[in-house]
Amino acid sequence: MTLTNLSFLEIGQDWIPASEKCRIAMYELNHNLYCNEHSAVLDTMLNVIYPDKADNENVKRVFINLYRATSKLWGDLLFSENPRIEGLEGENKSFIDEIIKNNKLWKQSLKVAIDVSRYGNGVYKVRRNEQGNAVIEPISPRIWYPVVSQDNINEVQAHVLAYVFTLNKVSYLKTETHTKGQIEHKLFILSQENHKIKQQIDLNSLEEFANLKPVEDTGIDDFLVVPVENSMDSESVFGEDDYTDINPIIAEIECQLTKYGQDLKEQGNLKYAPATAFDENGNIKRNGVIPMMGGANTSPTPGAVTWSVAHEAIKAYIDQLMFFFYVCSETSPAIFSPDVSIGNLSGTAIKRLMQRLLLKAGRLAENFDESLTRVLTIASKLEGKDITGFNIKFNDGLQTDMNEKAQIASTSISAGVMSKKTGISLVQELEGEALDAELMQIEAEKKEESATALDNLFPSDVNNDATNNNPA
Numbered sequence: 498m499t500l501t502n503l504s505f506l507e508i509g510q511d512w513i514p515a516s517e518k519c520r521i522a523m524y525e526l527n528h529n530l531y532c533n534e535h536s537a538v539l540d541t542m543l544n545v546i547y548p549d550k551a552d553n554e555n556v557k558r559v560f561i562n563l564y565r566a567t568s569k570l571w572g573d574l575l576f577s578e579n580p581r582i583e584g585l586e587g588e589n590k591s592f593i594d595e596i597i598k599n600n601k602l603w604k605q606s607l608k609v610a611i612d613v614s615r616y617g618n619g620v621y622k623v624r625r626n627e628q629g630n631a632v633i634e635p636i637s638p639r640i641w642y643p644v645v646s647q648d649n650i651n652e653v654q655a656h657v658l659a660y661v662f663t664l665n666k667v668s669y670l671k672t673e674t675h676t677k678g679q680i681e682h683k684l685f686i687l688s689q690e691n692h693k694i695k696q697q698i699d700l701n702s703l704e705e706f707a708n709l710k711p712v713e714d715t716g717i718d719d720f721l722v723v724p725v726e727n728s729m730d731s732e733s734v735f736g737e738d739d740y741t742d743i744n745p746i747i748a749e750i751e752c753q754l755t756k757y758g759q760d761l762k763e764q765g766n767l768k769y770a771p772a773t774a775f776d777e778n779g780n781i782k783r784n785g786v787i788p789m790m791g792g793a794n795t796s797p798t799p800g801a802v803t804w805s806v807a808h809e810a811i812k813a814y815i816d817q818l819m820f821f822f823y824v825c826s827e828t829s830p831a832i833f834s835p836d837v838s839i840g841n842l843s844g845t846a847i848k849r850l851m852q853r854l855l856l857k858a859g860r861l862a863e864n865f866d867e868s869l870t871r872v873l874t875i876a877s878k879l880e881g882k883d884i885t886g887f888n889i890k891f892n893d894g895l896q897t898d899m900n901e902k903a904q905i906a907s908t909s910i911s912a913g914v915m916s917k918k919t920g921i922s923l924v925q926e927l928e929g930e931a932l933d934a935e936l937m938q939i940e941a942e943k944k945e946e947s948a949t950a951l952d953n954l955f956p957s958d959v960n961n962d963a964t965n966n967n968p969a
Contacts, residue, residue: 499734501647503655503674510694512661512670512687517642520735524639527615527740530564535751559754563747564615566833567739567826572610574858575865575891576603584887586929593884596876600633606869608635609725613861617736619725621868622658623875631876636722643724643734650734656722661687664703670694671706675722680713682706717878725868728860742825750818757811827857855893862891 505514513521529535536558580603582593597603609619612635620636640660646652658673668687673680684706688695701707715721726736776782823830831850866889877884909915921939922932 499650500642500644500657501654503644503657505642506657506659506672506674506683506685506694508694508696512692512694514642521639523738523741524616527564527738528639530740530744531562531568531611531615533560533562533565535560535562535748559751559758561747561751561754563743563750563822563826564740567743567828568611568614570828570832571614571739571858571861572607574854574893575610575862576607578892579603580869580892581890582887583890585884589882589884589887592877592880592882593873593887596631596633596873596880599630600876602633602869602873605633605635606865610861610865612638613725613727613736613864614739617727617729617738621723621725621872623721623723623872623879625879629880631879633872633876638724641722641724645734650732653720656720656724658722668692669703675720677718677720678715680715680721682709682711682713715879717875719871719875721875723868723872723875725864727864728857739826743822746818746822746825750815750822753811753815753818827853829854858893865889866891 499516500514504510582590582597585593609621612619616638618638618641620638620641622634622636624632624634626632636658640658642657642659643653644655644657646654654676656675658675659670661668661670663669668689670685670687672683672685674683682700683697684700684702685697686695687693700709700711727738729736819830822828823833829851832854869889870887873887874883874885907920910917910920918932918936921935
């Protein structure tokens with residue numbers, strides 16, 4: 498089920514809406530996993546492995562936060578190198594660049610990319626501050642409730658931002674409903690008994706909302722809330738999170754490492770000694786350790802038990818789990834595994850190793866391109882301009898192999914299959930006026946190198962003049 502109208506904000510309705518409870522619960526779980534709170538997932542499996550240990554009090558858990566590593570990976574691939582604006586020049590480009598700079602947009606977008614990975618969606622909000630400048634900020638999807646058309650889930654009718662807070666033992670619900678050209682603000686009191694919407698109160702009932710207008714005209718024929726989605730199918734309103742598929746794999750890896758480590762610890766504490774050293778209760782008697790002197794005592798020598806276990810089998814099992822982790826997360830061993838050496842590989846070879854990863858990064862880049870283009874267009878309108886017709890070029894986040902790029906360009910230009918201008922654009926990643934300026938500079942430097950200095954044309958004449966000017 499999905500939200501198809503605003504009736505979920507009426508008096509007497511449950512908060513959170515029934516259709517959204519599973520989604521919000523999944524967000525809460527994934528938030529805990531990202532923040533290293535793995536116990537809720539791991540305890541279930543540990544209770545199976547160690548059924549005799551109450552609440553696993555004696556088990557020292559092994560946590561490996563592959564969740565956070567995965568989410569940060571996608572953010573770094575997209576925004577570790579600043580994307581470039583293409584299709585704009587002159588004043589319009591400077592204007593958009595200024596908006597990006599003032600809002601630290603690429604840094605903020607890194608946060609949105611992490612949300613896209615762990616929740617399946619990220620959300621931008623655009624507003625105008627008191628100075629009249631556009632402000633672009635990330636919003637947690639945990640407070641975002643999209644309302645879609647009854648007959649077309651791809652057609653959004655409204656975006657509701659709603660959150661609960663408690664003040665003086667009273668639970669409040671603040672909502673912000675975004676439609677095209679308008680924002681409606683409401684404030685509710687929630688019932689303490691059943692968490693239903695009890696009553697609506699005036700915004701000025703609380704000081705922090707006293708200056709808000711109930712209805713705010715934005716002057717923009719678009720939503721000021723712009724979501725970004727992860728992969729999704731035609732029947733879903735929300736994108737797919739990265740954690741659901743890898744969660745059982747990571748939990749199994751953590752559990753196996755925990756069990757393996759615990760077994761090693763327990764086996765390492767086992768000792769043996771002659772039977773005469775122990776009392777009837779199995780405890781070592783006082784002075785029960787028998788000194789061994791020149792064969793006077795034929796009892797076994799006290800010592801420690803060593804555990805003979807197939808370490809390679811355990812390693813192979815964990816390696817197999819990691820293989821499935823790479824498959825389900827669409828990442829690559831070349832990113833995480835220290836056993837994969839990429840130091841001497843060319844840029845093309847590295848990209849072949851990471852083909853699956855780069856394909857997913859490309860999907861994410863396309864989704865971010867669409868959303869960020871909308872965000873920047875809306876921001877420009879809020880500041881009095883209407884700048885369109887541009888797109889955002891993302892890098893792949895991998896280190897650039899300049900030698901390889903230069904060699905490809907040089908070979909292609911020599912073979913006549915690439916122009917010099919295109920070759921420079923490929924190597925230097927320039928376009929427009931910057932590319933033309935680079936071409937002019939290269940031509941100017943070539944002319945300077947080919948021109949012979951006049952002093953070097955007749956070097957012997959200089960010596961003759963010097964000789965004639967000195968009287969004998």
